[in-house]
Amino acid sequence: QGKGGAIGLKLVPFEDAIALTGHGKFHHLLLVGCGLCFATFMFQSLSSSYLLPAAACDFQMTVQDKGLLSSMFYVGMICSSHMWGYLADTYGRRKVLLCGMLMDSICSFFGSFSHTLWLYLIVRFLNGALICPNSNVLFAYLGEFHSSSTRTRAIIFLNISIMLGATILPGLAWLIIPQTWAWELPWITYRSWRLFVIVTALPGLITVLYIVRVLPESPKFLLATGKSQEAMEILQRIYADNSGEPPESYPVTFSL
Template sequence: MDNEVVPVYTLDEALNHVGFGKFQILVLIYAGLGLVAEAMEIMILSFIGPAIKSEWNLSPAQETLLTSVVFAGLLVGSYSWGFISDNYGRRKGLLGIAMLASVAGLLSAFSLNYLSLVTLRGLVGIGLGSGPVCLSWFLEFIPASNRGMWMVVISIFWTLGTIFEAALAWGNILLNSKN
């Protein structure tokens, strides 16, 4: 018994042996919904900028800053969430991402002035730096031989998010034009 050889698998060998199943589908849906939300938050910038500019009489520079601060937040968030997720675990990273983006996004809808809106949208941008974390988390559970194909599949969620956001904005424009 002591001389019995126990087979050792690498992670990729184990994933290839197990294949793609229910667990991977759940991770695909969860990570995919994160990408849908991220795409919608990015896409909304093109709709809220002109509306806020008109409502609050903003200058073109102020309107531009409203968009730029989100992308600056993305820059900070992409690095920060990757570091947090690598060092403290994907679960903690994804939970932090979801909380920050959700709370800051919701609060930005109730902003009373320009400064609070810019600050909150910057925090949303930091939360939106989650894209690389969602993608890498999903791909960690995919057999190596299929990762390229599944990268394309999960990217579809981003497209669905942009289409859904555009449809919501279009519906909102139609509803407001009738009033």
């Protein structure tokens, strides 16, 4: 008999607790959310390859400038990767993913109005720095909702989103960048490649809304930071979503 007179409840390690939640609806929704995160990362990392020929005219870029623009995203990732790992372990995986994607999308929106090459280089550096959690923290976030029996398979399926992102992006570039319209602003001529920058940032906003509405914080992180009650509520929710049973019927009182 467990606490409060409940029958059949037991004390188990976290790996057993997450395994007892089963595998079903919740994990499918989780995979969709993480797939959107990864596709967003692919959009941002590859977008320069498509807009470079058009942006080169507006910024009057040399060969060296083109190389610099192509590399700034990855420089931002390298410079920020350790920081995001620390923040994810301190404040939570979900918060880091949400903050990074939201700030990245905002940065891209304002970056589309850049009037000099150096300003846009800074924007691309920030894009790489801010979207970095989608390539490192994301795997920890996904894995901590799975038991050892399903974790590897989930990560393999997550990588399908790389192919989806890499397939959709050139289609968007083909539709948007060749357009010849121009919008005259006081400091720039706003052309189609700038709209492409905004469009590639939209998946980040969509993913933020999805995670806010659908996905919780990692229960393993909550348990590690002493928030055992919140972790238990999330485990109960996962169990209910997967099994269709009431959350209260989840057969664990506390996980170590």
